[in-house]
Structure formats: structure tokens, C-alpha cells
Amino acid sequence: MPVHSKLEKFEDNWRTSIGGWSLEGKVVLRGKDVFTELNEKPWMEYLLYAATGKESPKLGRLIEAIWVICTSFPDPRIWNNRISALAGTARSTGVLAAAGSLAVTEATVYGLKPIKGASDFLIRADQRLKEGESLEQIIKTELKQFRSVYGYGRPIADADERVKPMMEFARSIGCGNGKYVKLAFDVDEYLSNTRLKYKINIAAVCAALLADEGIDPAELYNLATLSFTAGAMPCFIDASNQQEGGFFPLRTSRLSFTGVEEIRHWEV
Amino acid sequence: MTDKPVETITTKIWRETPEVDNPFAAADCFCAGYNVYGDLLKNASFIDYLFLLFKLQPPNPQQSALLEGLAIALANPGPRDHSVRAAMSAGVGGSTHPSALIAALSVGAGNLGGAREVFHTVEYWQHCNTSLKDWQQLIKNPPAEQRADVWLPMEHPPGFDPNGVSCPTPVKQTLAYLADVGKTVHLNWLQDNRQQLEEFADCPLAFSGVAAAALFDLGFSPEQAEMLYLLLRLPGAAVHSLEQEKLGWRKYPFFANGFKLNP
Incomplete structure (x- = not known):
């Protein structure tokens, strides 16, 4: 056979x-x-x-600065870090905590999806500009199709405090003057003046900085995979060093039940 | 072709025969001798198959009822449980669905109410069995690690809740039901001696303690008990994560006022 x-x-x-x-x-x-x-x-x-x-030593230094300035806030309330804090309070291991946090960083409102998505958007937008479309047209199409533009807008806060220090560092090593960075801020200017008032977030800034250095979306995704670890790890350590079970305990009244009120009985 | 011996996977659990046209696809799969898709699929319950996978023998009716009851008791620890909160944290941020379960496993693995606690509690059962004196001694003088391990040392007697006040009703209900339906030695002994053990531990019995007793009575090793406890608690993590994904981060606690950074 x-x-x-x-x-x-x-x-x-x-x-x-x-x-x-x-x-x-x-x-x-x-x-x-x-x-x-x-x-x-x-x-x-x-x-x-x-x-x-x-x-490229320059690119290595740029990526390192992105990791320091942009991706590792040690706040246990940020949803990926919260996994590590919960793992610490429940006395799991540090690696399980990091693995859980890392898996969760592939999120929509922060993390890997906006990072890869912003790079993809900027590269597509640049291509369509070359083909003669206007920036307004490109953004409107993106919003109509996806209801958001990766790299713009932010949960909890409006503006992104990381943009300024990141751009300052990038310029200090001779980055930040390329066409993708210019495009990223052109989109910011357009979107922040619409009724959506979306401002540029750090995902678009990092994607643009690295696109100008020749990093494509898939490369950016791979490079960003581990970038959140230095934020998650201290959250695990902190919760591990405090009383077990002590991380934001919830009493039963913290459940707001919106389902069926009646008591039902299982038929046997 | 090479004349070197072909490397193989050694297993007592699974045997396959190939499809006639494709050696990379199985035609028949046997689990501990039972034809999975020709026999078990039609005739076994999920719980019986789960037992078979671990034990390589089918359960008797009492074992089946006991594992079924335990599976129901553990299926949803509820949205306040650490492992379920981990899964919901994935949901609200729009993280991938597998990441919610990975997060639930990472957090639900631990020494406090998690699978590692069940592992240790089964070890306690192996050591103490139904000797109150042995339980008292082991709780008073817990085994100290001889060398560093990736797991943190236990900070409380395993199977008990260091933050508990009295034994919660669902724990008592589960213990009573499982002791009754399983008719096994250790669950019934635990039912009879719970309060004495709680005095030794200075804290109330937890779900992990009931689960460990049930899994010990079913003949599972500490390692098997740890794995089953992780598996059986995932349904709640899945559904609560999916629910919070729909509701989004705006409707989920962020503890904006509860977080205080020391100066």
C-alpha cells in the first residue's frame, strides 16, 4: 500500500x-x-x-527602551499583571504566573493585538496613500470595517503618558524621523479631531518607530512576545510576600447578579 | 531508510491501529483495552471515561457517583475564586480564549485553594490515614522542605482555609453528599472528625480538603489528584471569562480606589 x-x-x-x-x-x-x-x-x-x-545595536537599544518605557508597568490591576498578582496571592509558582500573564497579553484593548495591528495598519495605510487614497478616506474605511484603529484610543485613560518619553529617547539615538512615525502622528491629528477623540497610544508609536527601522508586523509580534514580563514579575513577588489570599478579596455582595431571580429545581 | 531503531512513545493508556490508506491516522483507538470510538462513545459516561483514563479500569457504580459528585462540586468555583478571576481578567481585556484557561490554570495551581494544596493534602492522607493522632502531629509539625523547590512552602495546613472563619455551607454539603454517595472510608472519617481536625488546624476545612479526601478514596495518587483538580475546575473559568468578555473592562472591578502606592 x-x-x-x-x-x-x-x-x-x-x-x-x-x-x-x-x-x-x-x-x-x-x-x-x-x-x-x-x-x-x-x-x-x-x-x-x-x-x-x-x-543592529541601534535597533537593539531602541527595542530595549520600548520594553523599559512602554511595556512593563508593575501595576497589579492591569489585567495581564493581575494574573501574576492572583498567582502570588494563591501561592502558585513564579513561572506559572509569568506564563499566565504572558498568555493574557495577547489582548484586544492592550498588548499584542494592538501592537501587531498598529504595525499592520500603518504599513497598509502607507501603501494606500501611495496608491492615491487620502488619509481621511483610509481612516474612515478602517473605522467602518473594524470600528477602531489599532494604536489609537486607550482604556481607563485618554492620553498616553508614554508617547513623549518614548519619542524623546528614540530621537536621542537618531530614530523617530521616518515616514511611518510621521504617518502615525498624522493619523493621531486626524482622529483626535473627530467625535471619537481617539489619541495615539504607545502601540502605534512603537509600531511606527520599528516600521521605520524595517520591522514588519510579524517580526514586531515575535519581538514583543516577552516584553511584558518585567511588569508582571514584581506583581507576583509583591503578592507572594503579602498575606496569602490578601490580594483584593471579594465578599459575596461584590457579585451583581442580573440573571434568573426565581429558585428553580432540577428535574430528576 | 535508516537501520537505527525507531523511537516510540511507551504507553499503557492508548493503542491505535492505522487506517489502511494512511499510517498517520488511527482507524481504531483503544483506551486500556476498550475501543474508544466503537464502544465507549456509545456506552460510557464522560465521568466513567475520565476515571478509566486515569485508572485504566472502569469505576464501580459508587466510584462513578463519587467522581460525578466531585466534578459537579468543583466545576465552578464561582467568580470570586482566584483562578476564575484570572480567567475573567483575560476576558475583559479581549485576550485569546485559551489564555483565559491558561491563566486559570496558572492561578488555580497554587498552595492556597489550588491544585498544589490538593497534592499535599493527598500526601497527608497517605501518611495519616484515619489516625487522629497522626493528623494532629503532622499539622503541628508539617514536613519541612530539605532543599529549595519552585513551589513556595505551605503556609497553612493543607486542605484547610487559613482565611476561613467557620466551615462554609457548600463545603459541608459537598462532604456530606460525597461521604454518603461514595460510602468510602476516608470521606466518612473526615465527615465524623471534621471539627476535631479543624481544631488541630485552627482553621476550617476547605473545598481542597474535601476534594483531596474524595480523590484519595478513589485511589488517585497526589499527582493524579493535582491534575484532576486542575481539570475539573476549568468549566467555571471558561464561562465566567466568556461572560466578562461580552461585558468588557468597563463593567469589571479595576480597584481604582483600593490601590495604594506606598510613598
Whole structure:
């Protein structure tokens, strides 16, 4: 009986150029020896190389600043951090806390969806501008189709306090003057003057800064995967060091029940 | 083709035969000897199959009723539970649905009301069985870790709620029902000696304690009990997360006034 499965060619056969470890003790990442060619890289440059294959101290420094300034607020009320705080108060482990927080950062109102979405929007918008559409037309189409524009508007607060320090740092290392940054702030000017009053948030700023350095949405997504960890970890540590179960306990009256009022009986 | 031996997955749980046209697809799957899609699918209940997966033997009617009762008791810890709150935190931010369950597992894994507590409590049962004296001694002198572990040391007697005041009604109702339906030694002993144990522990029995006794009576190891406790509590996390996803972050507590940063 001949085998027809598309999987047959992969059986005991995984070919890759990304890298690996050999029994002889050699470690290779994207064709370079980790111990002799990549060993002096700062961790962020190593991550950049691992995620994209790009090598750039300037880009590494920019990404590092994005992580410090923009992505790791140590507030346990922020929903992804709250997982770590709850894990700490329930005496789970630090890695489980971080893994839970990390999984939850793939959110809609913050985190990975706006980060990747803003990059995708700016690149699409730039392409359509080149094709002759007006910015107003592009934004209106986006709003009509998706009811929001990734990178604009923010939960809880209106303006984003990270925009100014991030742009100041970016300019200090010679970034922030490219076409995507200009486009990002053009969109901000348009949207903040509509009835929606959406202001630019940090996702659009970071996406624009990195798009100007040649980072596409998929690369940005991969680079941002771990970026929230330094905010979540202290929330776990803090809750672990306080009384177990002490993180915002809720009495039963904190449930506002809006369902069926009557007492029903299960029929057997 | 290579002449090296083919690496295989060793298992007593699962056996498969291939489809005639595709060696990468199973035609028949057997769980502990039972044909899963030809027999169990039609004839077994979900709870019986769950028991079979862990124990490789079908449950007797009392074991089945006991696990069924425990599964109902644990299915929804309610929206104030830490693990469910973790799942709802995923929901309100529009996070992916699997992340809600990952969050619930991460938080519901712990020593306080979580699966690790059940693990430890089953170990206590293994050590103390139905000896009040042994329970008293173990609670008074809990085992100290000989070396550092990723798990934090227990801060309270496992199976009891350090923040409790008296044993909550649902815990008592669950213990009474499971002791009655399971007719097993340890649940009934716990039912008879709960108050004495609570005096030793200086805090009331918790759901984790009842679950551990039930899982011990069903013959599960501490590791199996830990896994089952994680699994059985996920339905509540799922539905509460989905509900809060629809309502959104604006209608979910943010504790804006409760958070106080020390100067």
C-alpha cells in the first residue's frame, strides 16, 4: 500500500536553518556560533537576531527602551499583571504566573493585538496613500470595517503618558524621523479631531518607530512576545510576600447578579 | 531508510491501529483495552471515561457517583475564586480564549485553594490515614522542605482555609453528599472528625480538603489528584471569562480606589 500522507516526508526528518545544539557541544543560531560569534551580544540584540535575523545595536537599544518605557508597568490591576498578582496571592509558582500573564497579553484593548495591528495598519495605510487614497478616506474605511484603529484610543485613560518619553529617547539615538512615525502622528491629528477623540497610544508609536527601522508586523509580534514580563514579575513577588489570599478579596455582595431571580429545581 | 531503531512513545493508556490508506491516522483507538470510538462513545459516561483514563479500569457504580459528585462540586468555583478571576481578567481585556484557561490554570495551581494544596493534602492522607493522632502531629509539625523547590512552602495546613472563619455551607454539603454517595472510608472519617481536625488546624476545612479526601478514596495518587483538580475546575473559568468578555473592562472591578502606592 503506497503512502499518500503529506506528512511522510517529515517523518524523522526536520530540516532547519534556524539553529540547534549538537552533541559535540556546538550551538548555532541562524548560521552563527553562539559561543564564538554571538557571545558578546547584549541579550536584546541576541533576541533581535533570534527573532528576525537582523543585527543592529541601534535597533537593539531602541527595542530595549520600548520594553523599559512602554511595556512593563508593575501595576497589579492591569489585567495581564493581575494574573501574576492572583498567582502570588494563591501561592502558585513564579513561572506559572509569568506564563499566565504572558498568555493574557495577547489582548484586544492592550498588548499584542494592538501592537501587531498598529504595525499592520500603518504599513497598509502607507501603501494606500501611495496608491492615491487620502488619509481621511483610509481612516474612515478602517473605522467602518473594524470600528477602531489599532494604536489609537486607550482604556481607563485618554492620553498616553508614554508617547513623549518614548519619542524623546528614540530621537536621542537618531530614530523617530521616518515616514511611518510621521504617518502615525498624522493619523493621531486626524482622529483626535473627530467625535471619537481617539489619541495615539504607545502601540502605534512603537509600531511606527520599528516600521521605520524595517520591522514588519510579524517580526514586531515575535519581538514583543516577552516584553511584558518585567511588569508582571514584581506583581507576583509583591503578592507572594503579602498575606496569602490578601490580594483584593471579594465578599459575596461584590457579585451583581442580573440573571434568573426565581429558585428553580432540577428535574430528576 | 535508516537501520537505527525507531523511537516510540511507551504507553499503557492508548493503542491505535492505522487506517489502511494512511499510517498517520488511527482507524481504531483503544483506551486500556476498550475501543474508544466503537464502544465507549456509545456506552460510557464522560465521568466513567475520565476515571478509566486515569485508572485504566472502569469505576464501580459508587466510584462513578463519587467522581460525578466531585466534578459537579468543583466545576465552578464561582467568580470570586482566584483562578476564575484570572480567567475573567483575560476576558475583559479581549485576550485569546485559551489564555483565559491558561491563566486559570496558572492561578488555580497554587498552595492556597489550588491544585498544589490538593497534592499535599493527598500526601497527608497517605501518611495519616484515619489516625487522629497522626493528623494532629503532622499539622503541628508539617514536613519541612530539605532543599529549595519552585513551589513556595505551605503556609497553612493543607486542605484547610487559613482565611476561613467557620466551615462554609457548600463545603459541608459537598462532604456530606460525597461521604454518603461514595460510602468510602476516608470521606466518612473526615465527615465524623471534621471539627476535631479543624481544631488541630485552627482553621476550617476547605473545598481542597474535601476534594483531596474524595480523590484519595478513589485511589488517585497526589499527582493524579493535582491534575484532576486542575481539570475539573476549568468549566467555571471558561464561562465566567466568556461572560466578562461580552461585558468588557468597563463593567469589571479595576480597584481604582483600593490601590495604594506606598510613598
